[in-house]
Amino acid sequence: MRTAIVTDSNSGIFEEEGRKLGVYVISMPVIIEGETYFEGYGLSHEVFYQWLLEHKELSTSQPSPGDIMEMWEHILFAGYDEIVYIPMSSGLSSFCQTAQLLAREYDGKVQVVDNHQISVTQRHSVQDALSLAEQGYSAKEIKRKLEQAAYESIILVGVETLEYLKKGGRVTPAGAAMGELLNIKPLLIIEGERLDAYAKVRGTKNCKKRLLREMKKRADEFHERGDEIRVGVAGSFVEQKDHQEWMDMAKEIFEGEEFNYDPLTFSIGCHVGPGAFGMGISKKL
Numbered sequence: 001m002r003t004a005i006v007t008d009s010n011s012g013i014f015e016e017e018g019r020k021l022g023v024y025v026i027s028m029p030v031i032i033e034g035e036t037y038f039e040g041y042g043l044s045h046e047v048f049y050q051w052l053l054e055h056k057e058l059s060t061s062q063p064s065p066g067d068i069m070e071m072w073e074h075i076l077f078a079g080y081d082e083i084v085y086i087p088m089s090s091g092l093s094s095f096c097q098t099a100q101l102l103a104r105e106y107d108g109k110v111q112v113v114d115n116h117q118i119s120v121t122q123r124h125s126v127q128d129a130l131s132l133a134e135q136g137y138s139a140k141e142i143k144r145k146l147e148q149a150a151y152e153s154i155i156l157v158g159v160e161t162l163e164y165l166k167k168g169g170r171v172t173p174a175g176a177a178m179g180e181l182l183n184i185k186p187l188l189i190i191e192g193e194r195l196d197a198y199a200k201v202r203g204t205k206n207c208k209k210r211l212l213r214e215m216k217k218r219a220d221e222f223h224e225r226g227d228e229i230r231v232g233v234a235g236s237f238v239e240q241k242d243h244q245e246w247m248d249m250a251k252e253i254f255e256g257e258e259f260n261y262d263p264l265t266f267s268i269g270c271h272v273g274p275g276a277f278g279m280g281i282s283k284k285l
Contacts, residue, residue: 120232
C-alpha cells in the first residue's frame with residue numbers, strides 16, 4: 001500500500017520543505033486589507049508580523065473544500081492507495097470536522113487525524129506519520145496511533161503584548177490594561193484540544209526563562225518514562241535576531257535533543273501577536 005501524508009501550513013511545513021520530506025502541504029489563507037494571501041507564497045512571516053504591528057485589517061480563513069478534495073484526487077490519481085491528512089486541532093478550528101465530512105466520500109481511502117496538534121507539535125505528528133508509513137502501517141493504523149498519542153504533547157506560548165488576546169476575547173479589556181501597566185506576560189498552554197492560561201510572569205525575559213524551566217521539567221518526565229522526544233521552538237518576531245536569540249536560549253537548555261525551529265504560523269500569530277515565543281514537546285512514536 002502506498003500511503004501519502006498530507007498536512008497544512010499550520011505545521012510550519014511549506015511546499016518546498018514538503019517536497020523534500022515527501023509530504024503534501026495545503027497552504028492556509030489569510031485575508032489582509034481585503035486581499036487573500038496564502039502562507040508560504042509571496043508573504044514572509046517578518047512582513048506579516050510587521051503588518052500586525054501596523055494594525056492592518058486582518059483575518060484568518062480556511063481552505064475551500066474544493067481545494068482540499070482537488071488535492072486528494074490528485075494524490076490518488078498519482079498512484080497512492082490511501083491518504084493520512086493531519087490538519088490543525090479541531091479545538092482551535094472547525095476545519096478538521098469539515099475535512100472529516102469530506103473524507104466520507106472516499107470509502108476509507110482518506111483518514112483525517114484529529115489529535116489536537118498545532119504548530120511545532122503538528123510538525124511532530126507529520127514526522128511520526130512518515131515514520132509509521134515507512135514501517136508499513138496503513139493509513140487507518142497511523143490515524144489510530146496519532147490520536148492515541150494526542151495527550152503526549154504539550155505547547156507553552158508566551159506573548160509580548162496582551163493586545164491581540166484582548167481582540168480575540170481571551171483577555172478582558174480591564175485585564176489587558178492592568179497587565180500592560182504591570183508588565184505582566186501570560187504563559188499559555190495547549191495540551192490536547194484547549195488553549196488555557198498557565199501562569200502570569202512579570203517581564204518578557206522572565207517569561208521566557210519560566211517557559212524553558214517548565215518545558216525542561218516535562219522533558220525530564222518523558223525521559224524518566226523511557227520515552228524519546230521531539231522539541232520544537234517557534235516565534236512571531238519581526239527581526240531575525242530575535243528569532244536567533246530565542247532559538248539559542250532553547251538550544252542551550254535542550255542540547256542533544258531532536259530540535260527544530262519555525263516561525264509561528266499566521267493562524268496562531270493573528271491571536272498572539274508579534275513578539276510571541278513558544279515551544280512544544282512531543283513523545284516520539
